[in-house]
Amino acid sequence: MKRFIITGGGTSGHINPAITIADALKEYYGPREGCEIIFAGRKEGLEGELVPKAGYEFRDICAKPFPMKPSVKLIKAVMAFNKGKKQCKQIIREFNPDAVIGTGGYVCAPVLEAASELKIPVIIHEANAFPGRANRMMGRKAALVLTGFPNQEKDFPKAGKVVYSGNPIRSVMIGNDYESSRKKLGIDPSQKLVFAMGGSLGSKTINDFVIAASKMERFSDIKFVLGTGKQQTKNISAEDLSAPNLESHMYINNPTDYMTGADVCITRSGAVTCAETAAIGTCSILIPYPHAAHDHQTYNASAFEKIGGCVMMADADVAAGKLFDVLEDLLRDDKKRESMRQNAKKLAVLDCDEKIVNAIEDVLRGE
Numbered sequence: 001m002k003r004f005i006i007t008g009g010g011t012s013g014h015i016n017p018a019i020t021i022a023d024a025l026k027e028y029y030g031p032r033e034g035c036e037i038i039f040a041g042r043k044e045g046l047e048g049e050l051v052p053k054a055g056y057e058f059r060d061i062c063a064k065p066f067p068m069k070p071s072v073k074l075i076k077a078v079m080a081f082n083k084g085k086k087q088c089k090q091i092i093r094e095f096n097p098d099a100v101i102g103t104g105g106y107v108c109a110p111v112l113e114a115a116s117e118l119k120i121p122v123i124i125h126e127a128n129a130f131p132g133r134a135n136r137m138m139g140r141k142a143a144l145v146l147t148g149f150p151n152q153e154k155d156f157p158k159a160g161k162v163v164y165s166g167n168p169i170r171s172v173m174i175g176n177d178y179e180s181s182r183k184k185l186g187i188d189p190s191q192k193l194v195f196a197m198g199g200s201l202g203s204k205t206i207n208d209f210v211i212a213a214s215k216m217e218r219f220s221d222i223k224f225v226l227g228t229g230k231q232q233t234k235n236i237s238a239e240d241l242s243a244p245n246l247e248s249h250m251y252i253n254n255p256t257d258y259m260t261g262a263d264v265c266i267t268r269s270g271a272v273t274c275a276e277t278a279a280i281g282t283c284s285i286l287i288p289y290p291h292a293a294h295d296h297q298t299y300n301a302s303a304f305e306k307i308g309g310c311v312m313m314a315d316a317d318v319a320a321g322k323l324f325d326v327l328e329d330l331l332r333d334d335k336k337r338e339s340m341r342q343n344a345k346k347l348a349v350l351d352c353d354e355k356i357v358n359a360i361e362d363v364l365r366g367e
Contacts, residue, residue: 004038006021006039006101007040007100011105013127015051016170017103038056038095039058040111043060061088061110064076066106092114100115106134109134122138123142124138124142128297136156139155141158143161144159147163161363168275176260178260184257194222197227197267202233204235206318213324224247225262226248227250267287269297274347278348281342284340288300304344
């Protein structure tokens with residue numbers, strides 16, 4: 001029987017890969033020798049909601065983010081870290097895992113530190129092209145670091161092994177095609193579709209751009225589908241959404257169909273979104289979230305831009321109106337859109353789950 005403790009929290013970009021890795025481990029080890037997995041994180045965090053929904057046991061631990069500068073918050077963070085580490089040691093002793101796996105976020109720190117002190121193999125998955133603080137810190141004690149982007153060995157010089165695995169995505173994202181997705185969505189074959197979303201919470205910049213574009217004469221024959229997001233929807237009026245060629249939803253339940261069937265996608269550049277962009281081969285305009293830690297979304301988008309796999313534009317430039325001409329030119333240029341799709345696919349790792357499980361298996365064997 002193989003046992004794993006998995007941790008990762010704060011954002012869906014940490015939690016969803018953690019759940020996907022758990023699913024892959026259960027699929028691999030379950031039929032062979034059995035597999036038990038528990039998650040550790042903050043009950044009041046997003047992981048406290050998403051992990052139980054995915055069917056996994058969840059243990060609540062204490063953790064707080066470490067501030068960038070010395071302050072009273074630093075004292076509270078250290079106290080929470082020490083309390084959380086003590087809790088995690090107790091969980092580890094009771095559960096006796098073969099390895100502890102972290103996917104990022106400050107909640108990982110006490111879990112992975114406790115595992116390291118108890119001589120349990122520490123495994124990290126870093127989804128972004130620029131590693132987060134928790135993963136950089138714990139990478140020094142990791143037996144294995146799995147990376148979402150290539151050539152990240154230099155970021156983890158003291159790790160036991162660094163393996164480029166890609167980012168795990170849901171299997172539903174793979175296998176759809178342009179024509180069948182459009183048919184499923186009821187999109188006229190002759191009409192161009194622009195799909196835009198700024199994540200589950202939404203993006204004011206992306207929302208404002210799409211609302212304005214949908215009302216312009218030059219885009220009157222383009223269908224826009226916009227995911228406004230939970231947080232931003234309240235700031236949008238019925239008048240904003242009145243254009244006949246604009247369809248909006250607070251939350252997009254089936255982004256795969258829209259991403260596959262769109263002529264152009266406009267999104268942020270979180271690690272999971274980028275992985276889905278590559279797997280599907282979308283023609284994307286990536287707008288990095290300007291307040292992301294260490295500007296990691298710009299690093300993610302740059303990996304696509306360097307190989308001609310996207311158009312990257314700063315949030316401020318979109319807000320300044322510089323995207324209208326770019327979008328119009330892209331919609332007119334069939335060859336450029338197809339070239340971007342093919343280039344984006346070069347960053348796809350469709351056997352990511354297999355690479356992750358094999359790398360973990362090697363660590364457990366001592367290889």
